[in-house]
Amino acid sequence: SKSISKICAGQVITDLPSCVKELVENSLDSKATFIRIKLKDGGKDEIEVSDDGCGIALNDRKEVCGKHTTSKLRDFEDLYRDTGEEGNAGNSVDTFGFRGEAMNSICSLSRSVCITTKCQGESLGSQISYGRGGGVVSSSPRARSRGTTVKVEGLFEGLPVRRGVFEKQIKAQRARLFRVVQAYAITCVGVRFSVVDVDNKGKSSTKLNTGKSRSRRESVEGVMGKKFADGLVEFEVELGEEAGGGKIEGLVSKAPTGEGRGSQAREITFFSVNGRPVDLPKFQRCIGDVWREFTADGKRPAVVADLKIPNSLIDVNLAPDKREVYVGGEKGILKRLAEGVRKVWKGGDG
Ligand code: ADP
Ligand code: MG
Numbered sequence: 521s522k523s524i525s526k527i528c529a530g531q532v533i534t535d536l537p538s539c540v541k542e543l544v545e546n547s548l549d550s551k552a553t554f555i556r557i558k559l560k561d562g563g564k565d566e567i568e569v570s571d572d573g574c575g576i577a578l579n580d581r582k583e584v585c586g587k588h589t590t591s592k593l594r595d596f597e598d599l600y601r602d603t604g605e606e607g608n609a610g611n612s613v614d615t616f617g618f619r620g621e622a623m624n625s626i627c628s629l630s631r632s633v634c635i636t637t638k639c640q641g642e643s644l645g646s647q648i649s650y651g652r653g654g655g656v657v658s659s660s661p662r663a664r665s666r667g668t669t670v671k672v673e674g675l676f677e678g679l680p681v682r683r684g685v686f687e688k689q690i691k692a693q694r695a696r697l698f699r700v701v702q703a704y705a706i707t708c709v710g711v712r713f714s715v716v717d718v719d720n721k722g723k724s725s726t727k728l729n730t731g732k733s734r735s736r737r738e739s740v741e742g743v744m745g746k747k748f749a750d751g752l753v754e755f756e757v758e759l760g761e762e763a764g765g766g767k768i769e770g771l772v773s774k775a776p777t778g779e780g781r782g783s784q785a786r787e788i789t790f791f792s793v794n795g796r797p798v799d800l801p802k803f804q805r806c807i808g809d810v811w812r813e814f815t816a817d818g819k820r821p822a823v824v825a826d827l828k829i830p831n832s833l834i835d836v837n838l839a840p841d842k843r844e845v846y847v848g849g850e851k852g853i854l855k856r857l858a859e860g861v862r863k864v865w866k867g868g869d870g
Pocket of ligand 1: 542546547550571573574575576580584585589590591592616617619620621622623624668669
């Protein structure tokens with residue numbers, strides 16, 4: 521029934537950040553190198569995500585917003601199969617999306633969804649409007665460069681209670697959205713991101729605009745600034761056999777008592793698992809606890825780290841909006857993480 525499909529949709533797209541996250545992941549899956557997010561009136565009016573990716577194939581355009589439409593999942597077993605390649609633990613899921621739910625959900629929850637897209641080799645692209653059910657309302661040829669733009673108007677107008685919450689929490693949701701985009705911009709080395717706000721008088725202001733990075737350090741610098749990046753040192757922790765020979769790799773604040781240490785009033789953490797930005801509260805707490813072994817000055821460390829482990833040890837399906845994951849063998853991993861970070865800070869590295 522209609523209301524059941526809205527309940528399902530509401531589990532994937534719970535708020536403004538999860539909507540933008542799904543659109544950004546689609547852009548990344550399309551191999552975009554530049555992703556621009558434009559928000560009108562904080563996202564209340566309009567959310568637009570543009571990319572320079574591969575575009576949506578002509579034959580798929582009618583279907584992309586349909587129920588359970590995905591062009592990505594080849595075989596459900598792919599999700600839990602590791603490539604077995606050395607140093608490539610857990611890379612068998614190379615796309616963010618696979619459920620084919622996001623676009624359909626966004627349609628059913630919004631006033632309108634409009635996509636313009638063009639693939640390589642086409643002289644003209646298409647502009648297509650989709651209705652609540654995800655079907656095509658109108659379609660016409662449209663000139664543009666290669667890539668896709670998804671415009672969502674009136675998010676949650678299809679679910680008045682959530683629309684009310686959204687309007688009330690707009691500032692907080694807008695702030696969390698920004699953090700989500702920062703996490704992707706940091707994690708996806710080589711992809712440029714921008715965030716532009718357009719106020720209700722049509723005046724736009726750029727809130728984030730990163731260059732093309734070649735390393736994690738450069739992407740951190742592009743998002744958080746040079747001073748922040750300069751306060752960090754590279755670290756790597758081998759996780760051993762129990763974690764399938766995986767490792768944690770990234771940047772962490774210089775020693776708490778050292779020169780130019782990268783400490784802040786609050787912990788700043790960006791974690792990812794196999795290149796997928798996630799919240800890992802226990803990992804964050806672990807690093808904070810080790811930091812406090814060295815100093816009691818109330819400052820906090822920063823960490824930007826990717827956990828590389830076999831996909832068989834992670835469950836991204838725990839939460840429908842995929843912001844948290846379950847990591848198998850977490851206890852052992854945390855112990856190694858604590859040891860690794862302690863060694864960095866003891867060694868006076870920095
Ligand atoms: P999923 O990402 O799980 O496949 P979505 O509902 O997020 O499902 O997207 C449905 C389909 O729409 C995708 O599989 C893809 O084919 C297409 N699509 C959506 N956004 C883009 C984009 N920015 N570039 C190219 N294709 C896209
Ligand atoms: Mg998707």
